[in-house]
């Protein structure tokens with residue numbers, strides 16, 4: 172069993188009160204790790220360390236910072252098999268998916284090592300002959316990064332790689348259910364030689380208090396969060412008191428519109444990828460499938476055939492496509508959504524049941540038809556492997572129903588008609604649109620949502636903006 176302490180100021184230290192908590196494998200219920208349960212004083216110490224490390228880190232050249240980021244990238248890649256196994260053991264996703272996430276996570280370090288050198292300012296023509304106008308981009312300062320359990324590596328690196336590249340120092344608060352990957356990454360950052368205090372990792376079982384300490388502290392200038400919309404709203408309110416910069420990647424309710432001209436086999440394959448990745452536990456997973464009425468039956472038949480080939484089981488075993496859900500609440504939610512849909516007239520074409528034993532919860536990949544918009548599954552984020560199919564008659568109706576949600580993270584459509592693809596993607600009120608593509612996430616593109624799905628973007632050149640302040644310097648040319 173793995174044992175980890177807190178990573179603060181370049182050192183591994185126990186919690187101030189010596190307390191620890193265990194990490195459980197969601198596929199077996201076994202305890203796989205024991206980590207320190209941070210006290211409020213430990214969190215303050217991490218802020219202090221990040222604050223002290225900031226001036227030196229910010230003053231280094233971009234080339235210098237890039238060297239550390241590149242080393243971190245290489246170390247993560249060199250340890251990808253080990254990191255993937257660790258991730259599967261605490262999160263449950265199938266091993267190949269975990270390895271894909273590790274590579275994706277490393278990719279943010281590679282990208283931002285390069286991007287660090289391209290933080291450009293501006294010079295602006297002045298309206299007086301003896302004046303000059305300069306615009307500088309400077310790191311925002313100490314950053315608190317609060318991350319979820321569904322992507323134990325990539326949600327950390329997508330935040331901290333641009334933060335470090337910009338010259339910020341960070342305190343990471345990983346999810347309670349998946350701290351081991353975060354702590355192993357911290358060991359690799361230490362091995363990469365990233366200076367003491369530049370990255371700190373605090374783990375704990377009292378997220379509200381840890382959050383409050385990070386958010387109340389005026390030395391923390393930015394909070395970046397991925398998780399539920401409910402907690403995101405709380406964080407935004409708390410950040411207001413010290414006017415921190417805020418980035419929020421929150422819940423989603425992604426529609427997938429399949430038009431009548433679609434290649435049904437290929438469209439179903441994209442829906443499958445988007446819907447069942449990580450057992451449906453991603454914020455960009457398809458939640459609502461709108462299929463044109465003329466092809467709905469044929470599409471459902473093809474999707475069911477593909478879904479029935481998915482193997483559910485322990486993600487460590489070869490050939491498994493769908494791992495366990497993260498906990499009992501997740502299984503209960505998926506079950507509630509299926510039950511509610513059936514009570515309101517939907518039909519289960521495949522799946523529909525949970526398999527729970529003690530603390531271990533699997534859910535059969537499920538396809539529902541006859542779904543209508545008042546069903547829970549069409550309104551709340553399911554975060555589970557349930558694919559609800561509803562029918563539509565025309566383009567306007569599909570767009571109106573797709574946009575009828577407080578969320579605005581990802582949306583998908585499948586068509587061979589280019590004009591329609593462009594027209595529809597322009598009208599969808601979402602931060603990410605996949606045209607014939609169920610997996611648009613990639614390091615160089617802006618990831619983020621509109622409406623209640625959040626604020627700000629992560630990834631690519633846009634992700635760097637979130638960690639920079641703009642300073643205007645006005646110069647009068649007096650001798």
Ligand SMILES: NC(=O)C1=CN([C@@H]2O[C@H](COP(=O)(O)OP(=O)(O)OC[C@H]3O[C@@H](n4cnc5c(N)ncnc54)[C@H](OP(=O)(O)O)[C@@H]3O)[C@@H](O)[C@H]2O)C=CC1
Pocket residue numbers: 317318319320321344345346347348375376377378379380381382383397398399400402403405406420421422423453454552553554
């Ligand atoms: N956008 C996304 O990618 C995600 C969306 N979700 C959605 O949210 C639902 C609930 O998932 P859940 O894991 O509970 O998500 P949360 O929003 O509760 O957790 C995300 C992170 O925030 C921390 N946190 C929780 N409460 C606070 C607080 N008051 N102040 C500061 N930090 C806090 C958590 O810590 P701790 O782990 O200790 O609770 C975790 O590190 C899911 O079913 C799904 O619908 C969930 C995860 C990711």
Ligand SMILES: O=C(O)CCCC(=O)O
Pocket residue numbers: 321322397420452453454455612613618
């Ligand atoms: O669920 C999330 O919050 C992140 C989705 C991972 C990705 O596609 O980048």
